[in-house]
Amino acid sequence: MSSAPWYLNAEKPYSLKHQRKWKSDPNYSKSWYDRGAKIxxxxxxxxxxxxxxxxxxxxDKKSCMDRPRKAGAKWTNMHIAPDEKVETFELDYDGKRDRWNxxxxxxxxxxxxxxxxxxxxxxxxxxxxQLKSWKRRTITRKVIVQSAMKKMTRMNSRWMRLGLMRANKWTLQRWRSVFVLLVVEALGTVRNLRIREDTAKYLLNLDVNSAYYDPKTRSMREDPLPDADPNEKGDNQYRVSGQALEFKQLNIHAWEAFDKGQDIHMQAARLKQNYCIRIIRLSKRS
Structure with a gap:
């Protein structure tokens, strides 16, 4: 109550003298107990x-907070506990209710x-x-590389033993490419990369309802252009036109000729293959 009650003399100025303790007592202490102190x-x-x-x-024994002993200090006269520091404070209103005191x-x-x-x-x-997982991946990669190398060595020895190294030159080259792919995949050096000049898949169709592109895995499960011509999407437009189509026909001709027993190879005898194709075309025209 900051104002005096109605039954007091209202002519005098208001004060807090009607309160029980309207002044802070200097005898009140703001200190606290010295915890754990021994005297x-x-x-x-x-x-x-x-x-x-x-x-x-x-x-006394009723208020003792130590662990109960089998025989007290009076009878054993050993391990006497030190005396605690006992203090008494007269706290004010705030000091009694200060939770951080x-x-x-x-x-x-x-x-x-x-x-x-x-x-x-x-x-x-x-x-x-992380070290354990790295060791497991390293062991797995070593196993893959070793198995691929053993397979290559076994195939080479078999071809050398049968005298088919020259005849199966294309097959050997194919196995070597497979071996390189296995090693590269085992070493983890290949990622979902693209050439910077190529258009990103998520930019082919800017419609918000088009195929979903996951940026974390860099994958797009659906076709961003489902209504477009299959021959005009992606790299297909380059595979079916220009020199790429001619190169594809040369490869097919080399494979078919090699299967029929002719000594023709796309990389080893390129000029011979071109000469054979030219002769075949001239014979068809005549």
């Missing part, structure tokens, strides 16, 4: 001390150390798991 360490039991347990003079900020360092230790253990565990 005296006795060597033997003293009369009036905590007889059935610790042997301290500042409390007596709090030591330095004790929060224990909480910080606990969280730092937990974070350090977490980082150590993640590093160990």
């Amino acid at each position: 005296y360490q006795a060597d033997k039991y003293r009369k009036g001390a905590c007889e059935s347990n610790c042997g301290a003079m500042t409390h 007596g709090f030591d900020p330095s004790t929060y360092s224990r909480v910080i150390e606990q969280y730092e230790a937990r974070e350090e253990a977490r980082r150590k565990y993640l590093k160990e798991q």
Whole structure:
């Protein structure tokens, strides 16, 4: 109540003298108990001390907070607990209700150390798991490379033994390309890359309802241009026109001629193949 009640003399100026304690008492203390402080360490039991347990003079056996002993200090006269520091304070209204009274900020360092230790253990565990996964991937890659090399060695020895190295030159080259792909895939050096000059798949169709593009895996499951001509989408327009079509026909001719027993190879005997194709075309015209 900041104003005087109605039954007091209203002619005098208002004050807080009608309150019980309207001034702060200088005798009130703002300090707090000294936690864990000890004042005296006795060597033997003293009369009036905590007889059935610790042997301290500042409390009796009913209020003893130590672990219960099988035989008290009065009978053993050993391990006498030190006397606690007992203090009494007269606190004011705010001091009694201050929940942070007596709090030591330095004790929060224990909480910080606990969280730092937990974070350090977490980082150590993640590093160990990462090393284990890296070792597993390395072992898997080595197994793939070794199996591919063994297969290549076995095929080479078989062809050398049968005398078919020259006849199966194209097959050997194909196996070598497969081996290179296996090694590259095992080493993990190939990613979903594209040439910077090529148009990205998500830019082919800017309609919001078109095929969904996942940026994390760089994959587009659906066709961004479902209504377009299949021969005019992507690299197909280059495969079915120009020199690419002629190169494709040369490859097909070399494969068919090799299967029929002719010594023609696309890379090894390019001029011979071109000469054979020219003769075939001239014979068809005549």
